[in-house]
Amino acid sequence: MAKVPTVDLSLFFREGYEDKKSKIVDTISKACCEYGFFQIVNHGVPLDLISQALKVSKSFFESPTEAKLKCSPLPNVPVPAGYNKKPNPSYEFSEFLIMLPPGSDFNIFPDNPPQFREVMEELFSQFMKIGMVVERILSECLGLPPCVLEEFNNDRSWDFLIALFYLPATEKERIGSNPHKDLSCFTIVLQNEVAGLEVQKDGEWILIAPQPDTLVVNIDDALQVLTKDKFKSPRHRVVRPNGRSRNSFAFFHNLSGDKWIQPLPQFTKEIAEPPKYRPFLYKEYLQKRRESKSKHITRIEDEITISHYAITEE
Numbered sequence: 001m002a003k004v005p006t007v008d009l010s011l012f013f014r015e016g017y018e019d020k021k022s023k024i025v026d027t028i029s030k031a032c033c034e035y036g037f038f039q040i041v042n043h044g045v046p047l048d049l050i051s052q053a054l055k056v057s058k059s060f061f062e063s064p065t066e067a068k069l070k071c072s073p074l075p076n077v078p079v080p081a082g083y084n085k086k087p088n089p090s091y092e093f094s095e096f097l098i099m100l101p102p103g104s105d106f107n108i109f110p111d112n113p114p115q116f117r118e119v120m121e122e123l124f125s126q127f128m129k130i131g132m133v134v135e136r137i138l139s140e141c142l143g144l145p146p147c148v149l150e151e152f153n154n155d156r157s158w159d160f161l162i163a164l165f166y167l168p169a170t171e172k173e174r175i176g177s178n179p180h181k182d183l184s185c186f187t188i189v190l191q192n193e194v195a196g197l198e199v200q201k202d203g204e205w206i207l208i209a210p211q212p213d214t215l216v217v218n219i220d221d222a223l224q225v226l227t228k229d230k231f232k233s234p235r236h237r238v239v240r241p242n243g244r245s246r247n248s249f250a251f252f253h254n255l256s257g258d259k260w261i262q263p264l265p266q267f268t269k270e271i272a273e274p275p276k277y278r279p280f281l282y283k284e285y286l287q288k289r290r291e292s293k294s295k296h297i298t299r300i301e302d303e304i305t306i307s308h309y310a311i312t313e314e
């Protein structure tokens with residue numbers, strides 16, 4: 001049975017150990033090419049914060065609908081921060097709460113449980129921190145100096161965090177999140193002990209089995225374009241378990257919407273290869289994806305993806 005590798009990041013918080021680090025970099029590179037997914041342990045996010053965040057989030061989603069609806073997003077905001085429960089092709093049987101960076105004027109947090117805001121703001125900051133560590137490692141995985149992605153992508157204000165809650169499967173329907181690709185740079189997922197996240201590889205669905213104290217990382221669309229398909233944004237889904245609810249967090253290490261996205265020169269100009277994608281403004285892509293979601297696209301081939309910007313050779 002194929003298995004997405006898990007790597008220990010503890011050495012990346014220390015100087016030295018270059019040989020060992022380069023072995024880990026190799027394992028991650030291989031995982032990014034084969035699956036677009038890997039798991040990390042000893043990532044530095046405090047373990048008691050992880051268990052507290054899962055507990056606080058579950059308790060919010062299990063509160064009465066009326067209380068949850070009080071956290072509905074403000075009207076006419078660029079991102080619907082707050083509690084969302086509406087039919088959406090990707091999230092039919094889940095409820096979710098979107099959070100923007102701590103301090104954002106648009107964030108809407110519930111009053112109950114009382115520690116919700118504090119725990120989520122801390123989780124957000126910790127995810128930002130580990131995101132920057134992962135970004136440096138991914139740069140190395142691509143054969144680039146560690147700071148290349150960070151220098152391209154130095155605006156953290158577009159990052160966002162989603163707390164997700166999936167209802168138990170019904171006899172008729174088990175899908176919790178339809179097959180999709182994530183649109184940012186990469187995603188860090190924290191899942192509770194209830195399995196359900198799967199990645200598609202060679203036509204098969206492979207379970208990303210939950211492991212204690214472990215975070216999941218997957219490559220997203222923007223990084224696929226920047227690396228000119230060296231890393232691929234994997235199609236994944238969530239299947240709901242029987243008889244239990246599942247809760248998770250997805251943190252999107254994003255890019256500024258004002259960035260023009262196209263393969264980095266290291267993958268084109270410097271090796272005299274064609275760029276494969278035409279440049280596009282990142283927020284235009286975000287907008288197109290949002291529009292396609294609201295249209296209830298059911299056929300996968302109709303979905304807007306980065307292939308929209310691919311240059312087809314005559």
Ligand code: OGA
Nearest residue numbers: 164182191197238248250
């Ligand atoms: C997502 C996602 C996985 C999960 O939110 O894009 O794929 O386990 N989430 O909830």
Ligand code: NI
Nearest residue numbers: 180181182236
């Ligand atoms: Ni996803």
